[in-house]
Amino acid sequence: MSGAEEAPAAPQQQQQPDEPPPAAGDAPREGAAEEEKPPACRALVLTGYGGYDKVKLQVRAQSRPPLRPGEVLVRVKACGLNFAELLGRQGLYELLPPPPIIMGMEGAGVIEAVGEGVEDKKVGDRVIVLSRSGMWQEVTVVSANRTFPMPEEMSFEEGAALPINYLTAHMMLFEMANVRPGKSVLIHMAAGGVGIAATQLCQTVQDVTVFGTASASKHETIAQGGVTHPIDYRTKDYVEEIRKISPKGVDIVLDPLGGSDTQKGFSLLKPLGTLIVFGVANCVTGQKKNLLAMAKTWYNQLSLTAMKLMQANKAICGFHLGYINDEELISRTMVKLLELYKQGKIKPRIDSRYHFEEVADAMKRMHERQNIGKIILLPEAKKVEEKPKSSPEPAENVEKTEADVNEKKEEATEEVTAEKN
Numbered sequence: 096m097s098g099a100e101e102a103p104a105a106p107q108q109q110q111q112p113d114e115p116p117p118a119a120g121d122a123p124r125e126g127a128a129e130e131e132k133p134p135a136c137r138a139l140v141l142t143g144y145g146g147y148d149k150v151k152l153q154v155r156a157q158s159r160p161p162l163r164p165g166e167v168l169v170r171v172k173a174c175g176l177n178f179a180e181l182l183g184r185q186g187l188y189e190l191l192p193p194p195p196i197i198m199g200m201e202g203a204g205v206i207e208a209v210g211e212g213v214e215d216k217k218v219g220d221r222v223i224v225l226s227r228s229g230m231w232q233e234v235t236v237v238s239a240n241r242t243f244p245m246p247e248e249m250s251f252e253e254g255a256a257l258p259i260n261y262l263t264a265h266m267m268l269f270e271m272a273n274v275r276p277g278k279s280v281l282i283h284m285a286a287g288g289v290g291i292a293a294t295q296l297c298q299t300v301q302d303v304t305v306f307g308t309a310s311a312s313k314h315e316t317i318a319q320g321g322v323t324h325p326i327d328y329r330t331k332d333y334v335e336e337i338r339k340i341s342p343k344g345v346d347i348v349l350d351p352l353g354g355s356d357t358q359k360g361f362s363l364l365k366p367l368g369t370l371i372v373f374g375v376a377n378c379v380t381g382q383k384k385n386l387l388a389m390a391k392t393w394y395n396q397l398s399l400t401a402m403k404l405m406q407a408n409k410a411i412c413g414f415h416l417g418y419i420n421d422e423e424l425i426s427r428t429m430v431k432l433l434e435l436y437k438q439g440k441i442k443p444r445i446d447s448r449y450h451f452e453e454v455a456d457a458m459k460r461m462h463e464r465q466n467i468g469k470i471i472l473l474p475e476a477k478k479v480e481e482k483p484k485s486s487p488e489p490a491e492n493v494e495k496t497e498a499d500v501n502e503k504k505e506e507a508t509e510e511v512t513a514e515k516n
């Protein structure tokens with residue numbers, strides 16, 4: 096890991112005879128050429144539902160089937176970790192195909208090959224990639240229309256941090272809630288990836304008041320980032336705190352929590368206000384699935400009739416980026432976001448970076464609510480000298496460098512358990 100405070104966990108290595116699962120860049124296809132010796136490819140694979148140990152680093156020779164029309168091959172330089180992947184690991188994310196599956200929904204890298212019919216992208220282009228899964232690997236194949244050219248000044252880490260958080264925040268604020276000058280917005284998880292994106296986007300509209308809930312240690316940072324009223328939801332009743340400042344409540348609530356918080360959000364809305372439900376973080380209490388928390392969230396969810404809604408003069412919306420299949424809408428919004436980035440109006444905040452070997456630490460950081468901004472995963476093998484000298488791990492547990500991997504590329508699949516001891 097680089098950029099975060101904790102010492103990384105050294106991986107355990109074990110021989111694994113299993114083939115890694117098929118993934119975008121890896122699926123054998125008819126007519127695949129076999130003449131070239133395939134390069135090694137590192138991938139983070141969800142091998143089953145459960146705790147951190149279910150995500151394993153696998154290294155194996157990668158086949159390079161011919162690209163289908165409209166596809167591009169991307170060498171991934173950085174990928175984003177999303178809350179959805181914590182849900183996915185616990186079997187709670189319905190859009191993730193069942194394990195074994197390579198996770199990862201966003202990343203940034205360089206195009207290495209283009210398929211037939213791809214006119215607007217070429218080899219060498221630096222691109223942001225949005226995908227349903229399969230981004231947590233060194234090389235991936237994706238549809239060209241899910242790649243977006245990166246501004247020159249944007250780093251791969253920023254590129255990987257941008258699409259999901261900012262598309263989500265932008266579509267909710269500007270397409271659904273129609274935020275306008277003078278409005279007030281309650282942003283939960285305000286120090287997280289979506290929270291910081293939403294706060295920055297609120298700054299692009301005049302006079303928007305942002306109430307943001309976050310752990311107390313993050314308040315200074317989010318206040319500097321534009322949250323007008325940071326609220327420690329862990330020690331205070333945020334409804335009371337907001338009412339003290341704004342007795343009438345707020346115009347917009349972005350609710351990624353679910354359960355009783357959706358009810359609170361609805362109660363906080365001013366007349367003609369809008370509540371957008373876009374997550375169920377309350378279902379997650381730790382690394383393993385918690386059925387009680389899920390039941391509680393389900394039981395406490397907001398339920399009301401159309402008649403009651405009419406009498407309340409409020410709007411309730413649901414948002415899920417994964418179910419948006421309108422490519423034009425996605426591209427149009429990405430263009431707007433990249434323009435805002437070039438104008439310096441938005442900038443992804445990178446919380447920390449972890450090499451693939453350290454994926455358990457990365458997930459732990461999010462589960463333990465330590466991140467301020469985006470957690471980035473780096474496909475590149477961690478260099479041995481980056482290892483902290485105090486590491487208690489035995490020498491044989493030190494992961495391989497890329498050179499080692501290349502030397503061994505003819506060997507059987509190797510699997511590295513990326514679980515923290």
Ligand SMILES: NC(=O)c1ccc[n+]([C@@H]2O[C@H](COP(=O)([O-])OP(=O)(O)OC[C@H]3O[C@@H](n4cnc5c(N)ncnc54)[C@H](OP(=O)(O)O)[C@@H]3O)[C@@H](O)[C@H]2O)c1
Nearest residue numbers: 177178287288289309310351373374376379414415416464
């Ligand atoms: N519908 C969609 O299309 C869509 C797209 C992207 C994200 N989302 C949702 O938006 C939310 C934020 O996602 P993100 O990827 O940006 O993650 P994130 O906000 O970076 O998530 C981690 C932070 O959330 C806070 N948190 C609140 N409840 C938590 C819990 N039960 N477990 C762990 N952390 C919790 C913690 O900070 P504090 O304690 O400081 O608050 C933690 O540091 C998630 O609910 C996610 O599912 C939905």
